[in-house]
Amino acid sequence: MRFFSILTLATSVSAGLLDFRHNGGEKCLKERDVNKLVEAYRSILSSWNPSKADFLADDGFFGYSDSINTVAGLQTGFPIFPNKQAFIDRQNSSPDNLPLTVVEVGPWNCNKITVIWSATFTYVPGATPLPVRGIVVLESSWNKKQKEHEIQNIKVEFNSMNFFRNTGGVCERR
Template identity: 45%
Template sequence: MRFISSLALLSLAGLGLATPTSEAINRRQHDAPAVAAGSDSHGIFGALSGRGDTKSGNSKNKAKWTPCLHQNDVDILVDAYVRMISHWNDDDAKYLTDDFIDTSDSINILAGIPLGSPTFSSKQAFIDHQHTQPDNLPLVITHKSPYSCTEMAVIWQATFGVAQKQVRGISIAEATKENGFWQIKRIDVEFNSLAYLLDMGGSYKMPGQ
């Protein structure tokens, strides 16, 4: 999954190659770009995203700047997501991009939508659903996973409806800052759909029963 990535740094000495001479080390230190202390709270993720400028003589080469999520950004989007599912308000539609998409096979299996297909293929489809059949789930976030530059994940639970069975799920959201503020571009969510079915007043029969 793209959400969590790892970086491995391999040294020449660790590979058993020749030990660099002091001249080579000095040359490398001279050629290495300087990184301002405290310029990026995301460390190497910020460096890989192309932050900062490199100057050489009278010329200036600008690297492409890619914004990355910070904890405050994650908190704002997670709070907006909880409001969307718990009690829809049209004001929160601004937190969804125009090309927003929502995918959940947990919902698809209950709604008769082909598995693997988008549950809501557009922002407007999601909004229309909230106007006609709002979720109104008492969503409680129980865990916020570490986030990457543009993705975040939460574990949530909700107890509601006829059976009052606890539904527990995970939502992974992709975010973007193309319009000057952070918005949710995509959500992938899966949960205990059998408990959800019972809470909606449905029933099921296990094999052998």
């Protein structure tokens, strides 16, 4: 009996330590955290309101996407949103409000989540909506004050040609 008590205690301690593995002593993501952050990302892009900024880390946040830079006619290779405020300002002035559907979640590890998503939409009256499919890596950080995970950065790429056409861009065949 004593052996089983010691084994149970050792198992409980080991399970608790796993929360702090591989992330500089910060808590690692669990499935419920992954689900919460994926839903936060989906809702930020589908139905923005300023309260959703609470899901984003205050310090060190950035958004990276050569797809967005290309559609915007900007140089690639640098963050499109260098900080949280730049992301919030863009969302407040012109929210995406994409009908984002999460297709697949995973793999994920201690602080990164991979998500495949799709959205079929158009902002052009009378145009046929084209499907856009993308992949995002959400990196999380542990907010010690709020004792929960938040989105530290967003790295997203998607088929930018369909996105460009859905938002009114014109591509001529040559």
